[in-house]
Amino acid sequence: MQVQKTKHIEALTTNYAMAYAVKAVDVDVIAVYPITPQTTIVEKISEFVANGELNAELIHVESEHSALSAVVGAAATGARVFTATSSQGLELMHEVLHIAAGMRLPIVMAVPSRALSAPISIHGDYSDLMNARDTGWVIYIAASAQEAYDTVIQAFRLAESVSLPVMVSYDGFLMSHTVEPVELNDEEEVRKFLPRALRPYTLNPKRPVTMGPLASPDWYYEFKYQQVLALKEAYKVAKEVDSEYGRRFGRSYGVVETYRMEDADYAIVAYGGASYGNARAAADLARERGIAAGVVRVRLYRPFPTADVLKALDSVKAFAVVDRAIMFGSPAEGPLYKDIAAAMYMHGIDKPALGVIHGIGQRTIYVEDMYKIYTMLRENPRKEVVFMGVRV
Secondary structure (H helix, E strand, C coil): CCCCCCEEEEEEEHHHHHHHHHHHHHCCCEEEECCCCCCHHHHHHHHHCCCCCCEEEEECCCCCCHHHHHHHHHHCCCCCCCECCCCCCCCCCHHHHHHHHCCCCCCCEEECCCCCCCCCCCCCCCHHHHCCCCCCEEEECCHHHHHEEEEEEEEHHHHHHHHEEEEEEECCCCCCEEEEEEEEEHHHHHHHCCCCCCCCCCCCCCCCCCCCCCCCCHHHHHHHHHHHHHHCCCHHHHHHHHHHHHHCCCCCCCEEEEEECCCCEEEEEECCCHHHHHHHHHHHHHHHHHCCCCEEEEEEECCCCCHHHCCCCCCCCEEEEEECCCCCCCCCCEEEEHHHHHHHHHHHCCEEEEEEEECCCHHCCHHHHHHHHHHHHHHHCEEECEEECCCC
């Protein structure tokens, strides 16, 4: 299989990169409702539709709940669908998130993550996404505009392969509204990567079926267990899709990305663009100062890539997990930290692991903050949760 040779590079925000990916995928139905910092995704898509560059039905709805409900209905008929939201919009969708996953619909949704009210914040953290982590959706967290573009295309392939909805998330404002060079694929090649396939069960008057009906206690549990199995399958398929995408287009990311981990004694585990970028810079700084530092980035968050994370952390003496969301009342308080702690416990692994909460409400994360984490791991490795960058 030949790698695409022609390169077309545009300077795009991550939001615009998402819109270009949706156009390349040739979706049928997009439901739109504005919310900061998501709005420019659907504005750009609506421009594509108005200009005749994308032959799709663009539905203007009255709320985010309606946006997801509209694409649920469209996906149930067999249409290829997309929507996007953020923050309170994702919370308003929450009921329908479970419906989309339970009906096994291949919906793709972009979520430039943003802090939740109250108090009102229009700035970025991952509070919204982490509230949706256990709804049965596949969840990716991208770290660059290029990766976000590529991941949306992969997400449609994955969603249609395992019959599950997929979210593609990234830093609100820090990525959604900043411009980076993005290599755009030839749209014909994208559509070859995403061939149209008839789904076995869709709403069709000529072949009536019932979708999402009342399930008695005799069967409800089995439906939920099928979702468990589908997510386990999605872990494997996500790797296969990423590998094939790399062969076709020359870019792949894995489900977990590592930086300078070959001989690292201490590691920071992070997600998203700002945390990962600063952690890499801090790892370079730490190595200049005699600390063998590395970074692990979780790209596929659900299903949780347990085997890949544990492999990446296998040889370190201690590690820290930087979360940009708070699990209020939890003994772990950081959602990714809790996932990794549970994975290690279940596999009989005992390592010093520092939980760090930072960047809440887009509080600035400095490279020196990340460097300080490495010094904490080297000087006094212990299991605890630290709220970094907060005034107390």
